[in-house]
Amino acid sequence: MTKKELPAESQRIEELARRAGTPFHIYDGRAIRKNAEDMMKAFSWSDGFINYFAVKALPNINILRLLKECGFGADCSSGPELRLAYEAGIPPEKIMFSSNDTADEEFLQAFNMGVIMNLDDITYIDDVIRVCGRLPETISFRYNPGNERTGNTIIGNPVEAKYGVTHSQILDCYRIARDNGAKHFMLHTMVASNTLNEDYIVETARMLFNLVNEIWDNTGIQIEQIDLGGGIGIPYREGDDRVSFTSLSMRIKELYGKMVRTPLKLSFECGRCITGPYGWLISRVRHVTHKYKDYVGLDACMSDLMRPALYGAYHHITAIGKEDEEKDHVYDVTGSLCENNDKFAIDRALPEICRGDLIAIHDTGAHGHAMGFNYNAKLRHAEFLINQDDSISCIRRAETYEDYVRTQLGEPERIM
Ligand SMILES: *Cc1c(COP(=O)(O)O)cnc(C)c1O
Numbered sequence: 276m277t278k279k280e281l282p283a284e285s286q287r288i289e290e291l292a293r294r295a296g297t298p299f300h301i302y303d304g305r306a307i308r309k310n311a312e313d314m315m316k317a318f319s320w321s322d323g324f325i326n327y328f329a330v331k332a333l334p335n336i337n338i339l340r341l342l343k344e345c346g347f348g349a350d351c352s353s354g355p356e357l358r359l360a361y362e363a364g365i366p367p368e369k370i371m372f373s374s375n376d377t378a379d380e381e382f383l384q385a386f387n388m389g390v391i392m393n394l395d396d397i398t399y400i401d402d403v404i405r406v407c408g409r410l411p412e413t414i415s416f417r418y419n420p421g422n423e424r425t426g427n428t429i430i431g432n433p434v435e436a437k438y439g440v441t442h443s444q445i446l447d448c449y450r451i452a453r454d455n456g457a458k459h460f461m462l463h464t465m466v467a468s469n470t471l472n473e474d475y476i477v478e479t480a481r482m483l484f485n486l487v488n489e490i491w492d493n494t495g496i497q498i499e500q501i502d503l504g505g506g507i508g509i510p511y512r513e514g515d516d517r518v519s520f521t522s523l524s525m526r527i528k529e530l531y532g533k534m535v536r537t538p539l540k541l542s543f544e545c546g547r548c549i550t551g552p553y554g555w556l557i558s559r560v561r562h563v564t565h566k567y568k569d570y571v572g573l574d575a576c577m578s579d580l581m582r583p584a585l586y587g588a589y590h591h592i593t594a595i596g597k598e599d600e601e602k603d604h605v606y607d608v609t610g611s612l613c614e615n616n617d618k619f620a621i622d623r624a625l626p627e628i629c630r631g632d633l634i635a636i637h638d639t640g641a642h643g644h645a646m647g648f649n650y651n652a653k654l655r656h657a658e659f660l661i662n663q664d665d666s667i668s669c670i671r672r673a674e675t676y677e678d679y680v681r682t683q684l685g686e687p688e689r690i691m
Contacts, residue, residue, distance in 0.1 A: 277510040277513060277514070277515060277516070277517060277552075278513060279513050279591045279593060279637050281555065281593065281595065281635055282301055282302075282303045282306075282553075282555055282661055283661070285595050285596045285598070288301075288557060288595055288633065288635070289595065289596070289633055291557075291659070291667060292557055292559065292633055295657065295659070295669075296673075297557055297558050297559040297574050297575070297633070298556060298557060298558040298559070298573070298574050298575035298579055298656050299556075299557055299656050299657040299658065299659055299673075300554055300555070300556050300557075300579070300639055300640075300643060300644045300656065300657070300658045300659070301554070301555050301557060301658075301659040301660070301661065301667070302333075302338065302550065302553055302554045302640055302658065302659070302660050302661065302670075303553040303554075303661045304341055304660045304661050304662055304663065305661060305662075305663055306552075306553040307338070307341060307342070307549065307550050307553045307640070308341060308344075308345060308663070310548075310549060310552075310553070311326070311341075311342055311345035311346075311347055311549055312345050313520055313521075314326055314520045314543075314545075314549070315345060315346050315347075316520075317520035317521045317523070317524040318520070318524045318541065320524070320528055321524075321528070321531070321540070321541045322538070322540065323500075323540040323541075324540065324541050324542065325346065325347065325348050325369060325540075325542045325543075326347050326348070326542065326543045326544065326545055326549070327347070327348040327349055327350035327369070327370070327371040327502070327542060327543070327544040328342045328347045328348070328349055328350060328544070328545070328546060328549055328550075329350045329505050329544050329545065329546030329547075330349050330350060330351050330352075330356040330359060330360055330546075331352060331356065331546065331642075331645060332546025332547055332549070332550060332551070332640075332641035332642055332645060333546070333550045333554070333640060333641055333643075333644070333645060334356065334359055334645055335644075335658060335670050335671060336359060336362060336363045336670075337660060337668075337670040338550065338660075338670070339359065339360060339363035339365065340363050340364065342549070343363060343364060343365050343369075347365075347369075347549075348360075348365055348366075348369030348370055348371065349363070349365045349369065349370050349371070350370075350371045350373055350505070350544035350546070351370060351371065351372055351373070351374075351390070352372075352373055352374045352375070353374065353381065354378070354380065354381045354384050357370065357372060357381075357384060357385060357388060357390060358384075361388060367388050367389040367390045368389070368390075368391070370388070370390035370391065371390065371391050371393055371415070371463075371502065371542075371544060372385040372390050372391060372392050372393060373393040373395075373417065373463065373465070373544065374393075374395065375395040375396075375417075375437065375438055376395075377395070377399065377402075379402070379406045382399075382402060382403050382406045382407060383406050383407055386403070386406075386407040386411055389411070391411075391413055391415055391461065392411055392413075392414060392415065393415040393416070393417055393461070393463050393502070394414065394415065394416050394417065394440075394448070395417050395438055395439060395440075396439075396440060397440055397444045397447065397448050397451075400448065400451050400452060400455065404455060409455070409456055410452055410455050410456055410457045411457070412456075412457060412458045412459055413457070413458070413459040413460075413461065414452045414457040414459070414460060414461070415460070415461035415462065415463050415500075415502065416439075416440050416445065416448045416449070416452075416461075416462060416463065417438060417439040417440060417463045417464065417465065418439055418440055418442075418445055418462060418463065418464045418483070418486065419433050419436055419438055419439025419440060419441060419464070419466075420433050420442060420464070420466065420482060421433050421434045421441055421442060422434055433466055438465065439464065439465075445486070445490070446489075446490060446493050446494055449490055449494055449496045450494055450496070453494070453496055459499055460490075460496055460497070460498050460499060461498065461499060461500040461501065461502060462483055462486060462487060462490070462498045462500075462501045462502070463501070463502040463504065464479060464482070464483060464502070464503065464504050465504030465505060465506060465544070466479055466504065466506070467479065467504065467505075467506030467507070468506045468508075469506065469508040469509070469547060470506055470507065470508045471508040471509075471510065471515060471516065471517070471518055473518050473519070473522065473523055473526070476503065476506075476507060476518070476523060476527075477523065477526045477527060477530065479503050479504070480501075480503060480527045480530055480531075480541075481530055481534070483501045483503065484501075484530060484531070484534040484535055484539075485534070487501065487535070487539060488534070488536065491536070491537070497537055498539065499538070499539065499540060500539065500540035500541070500542060501539060501540070501541060501542070502542045502543065502544060503541070503542070503543050504543065504544055505543065505544045505545045505546050505547065505548075506545070506547075507543075507545050507547065507548040508547065508548065509547055509548050509551040509552050509638060509641075510552070511588065511589050511590060511591065511637075511638050512589055512591065513591060517548075517552075518548065527541070546641050546642075547641040547642065548641075549641070550640040550641045551638050551639075551640045551641035551642070552637075552638055552640060553640045554638065554639040554640025554641070554643055554644075555635045555636065555637055555639060555640075556575055556579055556580050556635070556636040556639040556643065557595075557633065557634070557635055557636075558573040558574050558575035558579075558633075558634050558636065559573070559574045559631065559632070559633055559634070560572070560573060560574075560628055560629065560630055560631060560632040560633075560634060561573065561574050561611075561630065562630060563606075563628055563629060563630055568606075568607055568622075569604065569605065569606050569607070570606060570607050570608075570609055571606045571607070571608045571609065571625070571628045571634075572609050572610075572611065573608065573609065573610055573611075573619070573634060574611075575610055575619075575636070575656070576610025576611050576612045576617050576651075576653055577610050577612055577614070577616070577617045577618075577619075578610075578612070578647045578648050578649065578650065578651075578653040578655060579610075579643070579644065579647060579655070579656055580619065580636060580639050580643050580644075580646075581646040581647070581648075582642060582643070582646070583618060583619050583620065584614070584616045584617060584618060585646075589620075590619060590620070590636050590637055590638055590639065591636075591637040591638065592608060592619065592620055592623060592625065592634060592635070592636055592637070593634070593635045593637065594625055594626050594628055594632055594633075594634060595632070595633040595634065595635055596632075596633065597626040597632070600626035600627070601626060602624040602625055602626055603624075603626070603627070604624070604625055604626065604627050604628065605622055605623065605624055605625075606620075606622075606623055606625055606628060607620065607621050607622065607623070608620040608623055608625075608634070611651075611653075612650065612651050612653065613651055614650075619636055644656070644658055644671075649674075649679060652679060654673065654674040654675065654676070654678070654679055655673070655674045656673050656674075657669055657671055657672055657673040658670050658671040
């Protein structure tokens with residue numbers, strides 16, 4: 276059972292907020308590092324184990340550098356993400372390019388960089404050959420199990436997903452890739468999203484182990500590495516349990532022992548469970564208003580954290596300095612966007628909130644700042660990092676008006 280904690284003592288966060296201004300995201304680098312190291316340690320029985328951190332979850336070069344030091348690679352889905360991972364110093368063989376609906380230029384960029392290309396469709400084989408002249412020596416395919424998935428604990432509906440190669444196409448993918456010069460083969464899937472159910476991830480491993488054997492039996496092609504994707508969830512609610520890397524690893528190890536016939540490297544591409552719990556959005560209360568409901572209006576808005584508005588996602592909220600007060604008031608906690616769904620919480624029990632209170636929104640370390648946007652000319656806010664020695668650095672400054680208008684052409688440029 277998790278308890279929701281703050282990244283530092285209340286007074287220290289208050290001092291930071293006074294000095295730096297609000298709102299901002301703050302990440303606990305020490306906790307992120309420990310978590311990444313724990314994952315690597317838990318899977319150390321598996322030779323060559325790696326987690327390709329899903330860059331989209333927290334695309335800040337400083338975070339990527341930190342994770343690189345823990346042995347992580349990067350999972351990228353676009354040209355700019357590839358470049359960011361490269362700039363962070365992650366070697367190409369530790370960069371996974373898991374794109375879909377991929378542009379020709381992105382295929383070429385990935386090919387030239389020498390990263391691992393994970394193809395989302397059988398037709399992309401021809402695209403890569405057309406664009407790059409040949410296939411890379413190492414090739415991966417993204418598998419979508421559809422209805423043919425094995426293991427009855429698997430949930431969700433892959434049939435509705437736009438991603439991946441179907442069961443009836445997968446053998447041909449490897450055959451065609453081999454016939455076109457590919458030498459090393461990987462198999463990828465991504466069937467989970469924010470799941471706290473360990474069984475689900477173990478069943479994904481079972482599904483891929485089975486498929487590796489099926490590919491061998493039918494084509495003689497040996498898959499050298501599987502990628503179990505991301506999707507391990509985090510305990511957003513107090514009282515939820517996190518997925519234990521140790522327990523997950525031991526269960527996968529047991530299956531591996533029973534099912535795997537030739538050496539097979541394991542990998543994940545988790546984002547959320549690596550950084551998610553170690554980020555907080557710190558925001559100041561601007562107004563407390565009483566209409567048909569009671570509202571707490573923050574200086575942050577959904578451009579700082581879109582998940583609640585987008586999916587109705589729950590994020591725990593702490594009134595800093597009021598941790599021990601009784602939660603005997605009920606509020607909608609809102610931002611300032613001209614959209615009524617700009618709410619961080621609806622009907623949330625909190626202590627009595629006053630103008631000027633400092634609020635922490637928890638678990639914003641993944642898919643938080645990253646999903647921001649500039650609607651309503653909302654400028655995006657800063658990101659801070661707590662370092663190993665407890666000092667705090669700015670790792671992304673807040674946007675200014677000049678940043679916002681940088682791409683607008685006050686002097687229109689005639690293009691036709
Ligand atoms: C989003 C995504 C991930 C990361 O998912 P998390 O939930 O952050 O672990 C990994 N791989 C692919 C292909 C993705 O689209």
